[in-house]
Amino acid sequence: MNLHPMKLVTIICESVLEERVVELLRECGAHGHTAFDVRGSGNQGQRSADMLESGNVKINAIVKPAVSELLLQKLHDDLFKSYAMIAYETDVRVLRPQKF
Amino acid sequence: MNLHPMKLVTIICESVLEERVVELLRECGAHGHTAFDVRGSGNQGQRSADMLESGNVKINAIVKPAVSELLLQKLHDDLFKSYAMIAYETDVRVLRPQKF
Amino acid sequence: MNLHPMKLVTIICESVLEERVVELLRECGAHGHTAFDVRGSGNQGQRSADMLESGNVKINAIVKPAVSELLLQKLHDDLFKSYAMIAYETDVRVLRPQKF
Amino acid sequence: MDLLTAIQSNLLSPAILFFALGVFAAVSKSDLKFPESLYTTLTIYLLTAIGFKGGVAINEAGLGAVWLPALAAMGLGGLIPLWTYPVLRKLGKFSMADAGAIAAHYGSVSAVTFIAATNFLKSINQPYESYASAFLAVMESPAIIVGVMLGKGALGGGKFSLSDAGVRHALRDAVLGKGVLLLIGAMVIGALSGKRGMASVEGFFVTPFQGVLALFLLEMGMVAGKRLGDLKRVGLFLLLFGVTAPLVHGCLGVLLGGWVGLSTGGATLLGVLAASASYIAAPAAVRLSLPDANPTYSLTAALAITFPFNITVGIPLFFELAKILHA
Amino acid sequence: MDLLTAIQSNLLSPAILFFALGVFAAVSKSDLKFPESLYTTLTIYLLTAIGFKGGVAINEAGLGAVWLPALAAMGLGGLIPLWTYPVLRKLGKFSMADAGAIAAHYGSVSAVTFIAATNFLKSINQPYESYASAFLAVMESPAIIVGVMLGKGALGGGKFSLSDAGVRHALRDAVLGKGVLLLIGAMVIGALSGKRGMASVEGFFVTPFQGVLALFLLEMGMVAGKRLGDLKRVGLFLLLFGVTAPLVHGCLGVLLGGWVGLSTGGATLLGVLAASASYIAAPAAVRLSLPDANPTYSLTAALAITFPFNITVGIPLFFELAKILHA
Amino acid sequence: MDLLTAIQSNLLSPAILFFALGVFAAVSKSDLKFPESLYTTLTIYLLTAIGFKGGVAINEAGLGAVWLPALAAMGLGGLIPLWTYPVLRKLGKFSMADAGAIAAHYGSVSAVTFIAATNFLKSINQPYESYASAFLAVMESPAIIVGVMLGKGALGGGKFSLSDAGVRHALRDAVLGKGVLLLIGAMVIGALSGKRGMASVEGFFVTPFQGVLALFLLEMGMVAGKRLGDLKRVGLFLLLFGVTAPLVHGCLGVLLGGWVGLSTGGATLLGVLAASASYIAAPAAVRLSLPDANPTYSLTAALAITFPFNITVGIPLFFELAKILHA
């Protein structure tokens, strides 16, 4: 079996940003994403998910290394300063590299 | 403290497959799993989670490296072609290796 | 772009423990966390999430390596024996190390 | 009331208008989104309520009155795939799997279409056999089984086998799926607890029923609206099929209903059931057992063509036909 | 109506039949699944409704009528663990933690069992003190505290300590948990807003109430059904205990009810409360404070044995006993 | 009934008391938690119901009676930011973004405050124009657009631009957001289906309405209660603003209502709308288009100060004012 290295980018942010982040993903070259609602706490206090307006969403995308770098840079430049959010990169291995 | 390397296998697939994938996990030798409902998009379009029939599920299992290989192979052979799904492997470290 | 290595600690445990685990995270020096409800199965049987009392929660925290070690040790000493739970560590990379 | 008035009055009912609002919300890409659990909750409520009411009606009418039309309904459901399959293969050029999948959806039934039909009859004060939800219950599974067998090529000596994990799961879902279980279960409960039982739970299963349906149709409208974009992909043949099949099956159902002695209202309902296409039980079962079938075909046809056609035009049409037949 | 008729009529009520349907769904491994939020939503609704109605009743009856029976109920709850604990230790050979945990569950109460009992009384037109939900509210916590102390060996000089994080969280949950908060909160609201308040919210808290209970029991049936497989693991002793304890405690409750001046209906309800075992407040609090107790024991006994026993046979039984006592 | 009696009777209504219970639950850190989907579900229900009822009323009153007060309401909403913005800038020393954000929230409206006001009027048998929910619908968006433009410095030649992704999303949400869509959509449906439509869905949209509101206010109380801790952080000026703004705007609304010919009840409602601050539509749209505004300021002021002030004291106050005006 042949596993291929990829990057998993994870973004945890305010729910209102979901659509914008997904757009950004597409622009940077991601071919898919997965999202779900979470609750959490961080620098900007507790985010409880009882109102969409104050909830969090977690967005995952598996992408090529170059895309990951571009994506994180863009998130940093466009959104990090103003919104409650974090983003990080993990190494993963997949079977069908052409899919991502 | 003694951390032991393990593989975290993640499968994101159509909700209708949950039961079959969990069966497959058991057959391949996983001793547990964790699952939750997600939404997403990929090659096969948007999957919105408003109807179970068109929703996605994310399934995680921590397993020994050999199990991970077997599992990914089986997923590839049995399900990848016909269903909307992705699967990937990550390196993780655990405290109680005998549990997995 | 400058990515910095961090540890992602993941804890999957009985829902009743959520508050205690989050307290523990803070005590060990984590500056944030993300949580969501999951279902799963393991040594202690199936946990179905239909009643809070028998559901699972998944808690993520990105922390410095030293914090991760301390945290896992504490979880091991205080909770592992008595509760249905697992915990593991993953390597991740972030952009703003001072945040974690 | 003639056909046009009937259609018009149907189109102006809150339920249908909420469906239109849902389609609009989806098409205009509004941020309106139902929580993921609401869809399931409303489904559970509607199936339980309709089953329970049917059961109370059976308790009153007696099983003797029910078995013959129920058997006829079941037979009709099981037979529909037998002619839709070859049509889809020959005229539509669909693969075996796809033809079997679509045939299964159109032989099976849509609970919400049925409910919309009972609401239509109620709104024009047309009586009907209230045990008709028994037909709904027995028509769900047979077509799925037949359609899947066709899609697997079983009738041509193909590879339909119970040792296939997908087929096993699918069969269980077809026979014991949540739709059938809730419908038949609530029906048995209604039959056992009768009028006294109804008196106690009426405030939940009857009073808010029509409003809940309206809310559900709002969501269904959004689901269907999101599929409108797929219409291009399914091709002209399936568009035509999505309107022709309900017309043909609806007429068949009305005729059969008259033949087994149902009233005008009851025959209308059997027609509506035959005309309707499943989008709850069938999709899951078919997805598991015919993995090579493209779900976009069957779901788009059932949800974005046949369902709207039936709840707007089909229901009053089959009612008019039933009236003519009984006149 | 004699005992058998009472039991039979109870068994044929929609609520009980839906419970049976839920058990069937779980045992037959149907794919029926309630959305995860529905269970909590229904719990919130039922607790709020029952509390509010109780409060309106207190507003009418006056606190003077309520305090004595409420105090008696509270005392009974706190005392039950004192004899169940030694029985479980000596006869059942359970560990301290397990015996304390089970004792806490059986001293505490089940809101749904209580609601099923009020429905039973209503269905046979038996009047009862509508402020009885006050007993439900005050009986929830005391037994949990006593049971946890027993399980920690506190009474034998053991290590019960408020500096233990688990104990601290558990105490807070026992005293200020959502169950108690909703019940007492809604009760105070009912008492303050009285009949006029009731008139405005009746269409939500009263009209659909019995139907919502039926739906909830469908889910409870699934939860209990999934635990049936654990029956083997809990052992014969606990099976017997799960039936004997409610019988003994139920009779005690009925007697005590008569003694403090409750009507036949009210005494029945106090009996039912004493007989019932908690599966909402107690499990969470006990899990946090007695981590070494195996939750399979207490939950399986409470959910899969005592709960079904009470809602099917126990309720009519305690009612018959209350009738004899008042005759 | 004088002002004090009105306030007192309002404070003792179940809805307000449930709000207080929610605040208590949050402050006492109880483990009571509503499932995440329940908040959205209740919002959808309340908006749909209020819209539908308003539409049926429009159907009866005719559009001719509605357009003038609706236009006046819309104008008032769009104008409010024009004076709140400079006040917040000059007196409150807020940044442009923060002042624009807060102005947008206070010009826009709160559906739940409106509903609480209609309930208050109903409970004291005060008639009002039932089509008043049309005002609610048209007042939601204008202030958001004006506030965002102010916050972007557009009126001072600043950088408000449609090519900004945040602004684009925000505008769409302001104009086609779920709140507006459900309200206007349901209103159109109500207007089209009229009394006959109402008869069929009354058991869902009317019967349980006030109880559902009570449950929703329980949750709102928890949300507001969790924000109480932020009161210190927002500063004394905003605390004062959170009470003064509704007083001023409420009086303006009542006056305007009288001027365009609304009845005492209708003028009260327009006052309440003007006085209320949005916490559904505005927060999302403002967050996207004014990212540098601190949401703690606007949400805390709207939710933890103005909302409780309006539903407890404001509503009866504006009603008394309307009475005086009409006397």
Ligand SMILES: Nc1ncnc2c1ncn2[C@@H]1O[C@H](COP(=O)(O)O)[C@@H](O)[C@H]1O
């Ligand atoms: N150290 C962390 N580990 C895991 N999740 C975090 C962490 N910090 C922040 N988050 C998540 O990111 C969201 C926004 O973070 P912040 O901008 O720090 O308020 C929080 O609500 C959490 O869900």
Ligand SMILES: Nc1ncnc2c1ncn2[C@@H]1O[C@H](COP(=O)(O)O)[C@@H](O)[C@H]1O
């Ligand atoms: N690149 C990706 N990153 C994250 N999730 C993905 C990606 N591609 C697909 N998925 C998820 O896997 C599901 C099925 O993918 P597909 O088979 O490509 O339609 C999608 O609905 C997403 O939830």
Ligand SMILES: Nc1ncnc2c1ncn2[C@@H]1O[C@H](COP(=O)(O)O)[C@@H](O)[C@H]1O
């Ligand atoms: N090997 C595994 N992979 C993924 N999740 C697991 C695994 N083992 C256990 N879990 C999760 O951890 C919970 C508690 O595990 P346990 O203590 O083994 O019963 C389970 O309910 C699962 O959600």
Ligand code: NA
């Ligand atoms: Na059909």
Ligand code: NA
């Ligand atoms: Na008890």
Ligand code: NA
């Ligand atoms: Na306003």
